Amino acid sequence: MSGSFTTSAARNIFYGGTIFFFLMFLGLTYNTEQVLPKRDNRAALANPAVAAGKKLWEVNNCIGCHTLLGEGAYFAPELGNVYKRRGGEFIKAWIKAQPTGAPGRRQMPQFNLTDKQLDELVAFFKYVGEIDTAKWPPNIEG
Amino acid sequence: MQFKSQAVSKPYFIAAIGLFVAQILFGLIMGLQYVMGDFLFPHIPFNVARMVHTNALIVWLLMGFMGAAYYLVPEESETELFSPKLAIALFWIFLVAAALTVVGYLLVPYATLAKMTGNDIIPTMGREFLEQPLITKVGIVIVALAFLFNITMTVLKGRKTAINTVLLVGLWGLAIFFLFSFYNPDNVVRDKFYWWWVVHLWVEGVWELILGAILAFVLIKTTGVDREVIEKWLYVIISLALITGIIGTGHHYYWIGTPEYWQWWGSIFSALEPIPFFAMVIYAFNIVNRRRREHPNKAATLWALGTAVMAFLGAGVWGFLHTLAPVNFYTHGTQITAAHGHMAFYGAYAMIVLTMISYAMPKLRGMGEAASERAQLTEMWSFWLMTVSMVFITLFLTGAGVLQVWLQRYSEAPQAFMAVQEQIKIFYWMRETAGLVFFTGLVLYVISHFVGGPTGAKAKARA
Amino acid sequence: MTAVAVVDRTPAARLPSPPGDLAIWIFILAELLVFGLLFVAYAFARAGDVALFNHHQQGLDQAAGLINTLLLVTGSYFVARAVAAVRGGSGRVCALWLAAGFGTGVLFVAVKFGEYADKFAAGVSLSTNTFYMFYLGLTFFHLMHVLMGMVILAVVAQKAWRGGYSRVEHAGVETGAAYWHMVDLVWLILFPLLYVMR
Numbered sequence: 101m102s103g104s105f106t107t108s109a110a111r112n113i114f115y116g117g118t119i120f121f122f123l124m125f126l127g128l129t130y131n132t133e134q135v136l137p138k139r140d141n142r143a144a145l146a147n148p149a150v151a152a153g154k155k156l157w158e159v160n161n162c163i164g165c166h167t168l169l170g171e172g173a174y175f176a177p178e179l180g181n182v183y184k185r186r187g188g189e190f191i192k193a194w195i196k197a198q199p200t201g202a203p204g205r206r207q208m209p210q211f212n213l214t215d216k217q218l219d220e221l222v223a224f225f226k227y228v229g230e231i232d233t234a235k236w237p238p239n240i241e242g
Numbered sequence: 243m244q245f246k247s248q249a250v251s252k253p254y255f256i257a258a259i260g261l262f263v264a265q266i267l268f269g270l271i272m273g274l275q276y277v278m279g280d281f282l283f284p285h286i287p288f289n290v291a292r293m294v295h296t297n298a299l300i301v302w303l304l305m306g307f308m309g310a311a312y313y314l315v316p317e318e319s320e321t322e323l324f325s326p327k328l329a330i331a332l333f334w335i336f337l338v339a340a341a342l343t344v345v346g347y348l349l350v351p352y353a354t355l356a357k358m359t360g361n362d363i364i365p366t367m368g369r370e371f372l373e374q375p376l377i378t379k380v381g382i383v384i385v386a387l388a389f390l391f392n393i394t395m396t397v398l399k400g401r402k403t404a405i406n407t408v409l410l411v412g413l414w415g416l417a418i419f420f421l422f423s424f425y426n427p428d429n430v431v432r433d434k435f436y437w438w439w440v441v442h443l444w445v446e447g448v449w450e451l452i453l454g455a456i457l458a459f460v461l462i463k464t465t466g467v468d469r470e471v472i473e474k475w476l477y478v479i480i481s482l483a484l485i486t487g488i489i490g491t492g493h494h495y496y497w498i499g500t501p502e503y504w505q506w507w508g509s510i511f512s513a514l515e516p517i518p519f520f521a522m523v524i525y526a527f528n529i530v531n532r533r534r535r536e537h538p539n540k541a542a543t544l545w546a547l548g549t550a551v552m553a554f555l556g557a558g559v560w561g562f563l564h565t566l567a568p569v570n571f572y573t574h575g576t577q578i579t580a581a582h583g584h585m586a587f588y589g590a591y592a593m594i595v596l597t598m599i600s601y602a603m604p605k606l607r608g609m610g611e612a613a614s615e616r617a618q619l620t621e622m623w624s625f626w627l628m629t630v631s632m633v634f635i636t637l638f639l640t641g642a643g644v645l646q647v648w649l650q651r652y653s654e655a656p657q658a659f660m661a662v663q664e665q666i667k668i669f670y671w672m673r674e675t676a677g678l679v680f681f682t683g684l685v686l687y688v689i690s691h692f693v694g695g696p697t698g699a700k701a702k703a704r705a
Numbered sequence: 706m707t708a709v710a711v712v713d714r715t716p717a718a719r720l721p722s723p724p725g726d727l728a729i730w731i732f733i734l735a736e737l738l739v740f741g742l743l744f745v746a747y748a749f750a751r752a753g754d755v756a757l758f759n760h761h762q763q764g765l766d767q768a769a770g771l772i773n774t775l776l777l778v779t780g781s782y783f784v785a786r787a788v789a790a791v792r793g794g795s796g797r798v799c800a801l802w803l804a805a806g807f808g809t810g811v812l813f814v815a816v817k818f819g820e821y822a823d824k825f826a827a828g829v830s831l832s833t834n835t836f837y838m839f840y841l842g843l844t845f846f847h848l849m850h851v852l853m854g855m856v857i858l859a860v861v862a863q864k865a866w867r868g869g870y871s872r873v874e875h876a877g878v879e880t881g882a883a884y885w886h887m888v889d890l891v892w893l894i895l896f897p898l899l900y901v902m903r
Contacts, residue, residue, distance in 0.1 A: 105728055109880065113732045116856075116857075135831075
């Protein structure tokens with residue numbers, strides 16, 4: 101019987117299609133999880149400073165101004181490659197010196213981090229910088 | 243208003259509008275901080291203004307979705323809401339939790355808030371859009387589950403229409419995917435991978451079902467076109483949305499450490515994500531053209547058509563512009579992203595909530611099918627002011643983004659981030675101006691609810 | 706315009722439309738679009754590294770691909786016979802033809818698994834190189850469509866067996882058949898593209 105277009109057919113396609121693609125997505129997720137160990141630099145996580153650094157990144161809401169691997173806010177520079185761009189010592193000095201107070205310049209708060217915490221944050225940035233991001237960002241400026 | 247319990251929608255809609263105003267106020271603050279970097283520093287640093295802006299957005303949209311559900315589900319199911327008292331209780335719980343959270347953001351340094359609210363138990367704070375303390379997140383889950391219980395029980399005891407079903411699937415999906423916000427591994431790549439299961443599978447997934455269901459409901463009510471026609475095309479649209487959007491999640495997996503095959507799969511499927519939005523435009527205009535009645539609520543029809551168009555432009559077209567991996571390599575995490583994000587969120591989700599409010603409010607306020615002619619005129623002015631200024635905001639941010647990409651990403655001699663930001667300031671000034679126009683539109687929108695008297699009786703009396 | 710759900714049975718008044726439910730045709734178009742884009746992407750990727758693609762293409766089991774092609778085409782023939790049967794009013798015969806089609810699907814899957822087992826044993830995966838990404842990705846995506854097709858045939862066959870379709874009302878059979886034919890058509894392009902063309 102040609103020429104029909106029923107709600108039930110459309111509904112079945114919706115459910116069938118959704119389940120189909122969700123299963124496929126789960127399959128690709130499974131494969132991704134298998135492949136990740138070769139790309140995600142998880143060996144660095146053996147150093148507890150790295151996870152501690154990630155916690156600091158989160159509880160100080162750094163992503164509220166910065167991007168990390170391109171994700172976050174666009175007010176301040178990309179920090180996924182900041183370790184490579186600036187080095188650990190610069191990063192620590194910079195954080196310690198905020199805010200700059202330069203008139204009109206975008207300001208970063210002072211987070212009152214201890215030396216140990218600064219080292220942890222640097223360890224976190226080093227870890228992120230060594231993840232295989234398919235050659236992103238295009239250059240050192242992020 | 244066919245069922246007494248639909249009245250519970252009203253507080254949700256009022257709160258939604260209030261939070262929308264708060265959202266834009268903080269947006270204006272941020273826009274100014276882009277060009278006057280130390281504005282309100284250190285009292286309201288940029289990141290604090292931002293989390294208030296984005297969280298207010300999400301909460302007002304959720305309030306709007308809940309209000310929409312409480313309004314349309316009883317009418318679709320042809321039975322009273324399971325528990326109006328529960329709906330009101332949940333409203334206050336949600337509102338108070340949201341208010342306390344915002345107060346927390348503003349009054350206390352974020353790290354202190356984290357400590358105070360038990361972030362060490364399960365660390366869920368500090369990720370974009372998911373800045374809420376653990377207790378707030380748990381509160382959201384409880385409110386969402388109770389809300390879903392209320393709505394689902396209503397549908398179960400009444401008529402199960404396609405609109406009801408699609409809305410329920412969307413809302414349940416929303417709640418289930420939110421659970422991923424509790425999963426925050428130390429592994430940054432896996433953190434990001436699953437973060438997108440909340441964000442993408444929300445806004446490019448189950449939220450599209452909610453959008454479609456609300457749009458279909460308003461179209462049935464305002465045009466009188468056959469339910470059969472509207473419902474089967476709704477299924478087609480949402481099928482297209484999920485068929486493209488689920489694997490389309492891969493367009494967030496290009497550069498975060500995940501395997502490179504996502505560049506292919508994500509590009510191809512996400513390139514097709516505009517299709518359901520395009521279909522929605524054809525759908526909305528076609529159905530309005532074929533209408534069988536002249537509904538007095540012209541404003542609601544305008545919002546409905548506007549939603550389809552702006553969603554297509556913002557989510558579909560602007561999304562497409564930066565979705566292909568070779569393009570995204572240069573534009574990832576720039577003002578291009580912000581341009582798309584603003585028009586997409588406004589066009590799809592802000593506007594569908596405003597569409598529903600436009601349709602339902604006159605009935606909830608006992609004004610009849612529509613507000614007075616003067617009120618509608620004011621509301622339609624506000625529609626144009628907000629919508630056109632949003633287009634300009636998007637255009638200006640796109641300009642900023644193109645220049646940013648050129649100077650910072652594409653160039654042989656790339657410049658540093660801050661140096662580039664200086665050079666694109668003109669675009670930010672223009673954006674802020676457009677933002678002020680947007681805010682004017684929003685103020686006018688609020689005013690439109692007070693024009694012509696609460697029942698429109700004054701206008702009628704004068705006429 | 707009247708609601709499209711109403712079916713006009715007068716041949717003269719009927720607008721030309723494809724067999725089965727229109728909804729499946731929208732879905733088929735969408736699927737063909739996706740596969741089409743995937744094929745274009747493949748061509749694009751191949752142009753970027755012809756040597757790599759040619760080299761690894763030689764490692765593919767052409768015989769298996771050929772068998773699979775014959776299986777799917779035969780399956781389509783069986784499904785076409787099923788539609789003819791139900792148009793003639795024989796629900797049970799229709800169900801048997803559909804079951805035969807389902808059977809070709811089972812064999813297709815078995816052959817495919819054999820190919821995959823061979824490749825996985827050799828350490829090939831989606832991330833090995835771009836050629837294998839497309840080979841595994843495309844054939845797996847297609848395989849999932851074959852599985853979906855089998856599910857549809859099974860559901861329709863069951864209904865046909867129980868007398869759920871008649872000479873006049875059998876849109877479901879045509880709908881399912883249309884989907885199966887699409888899956889076959891896609892393979893007819895996929896096989897030469899991946900396995901043969903240099």
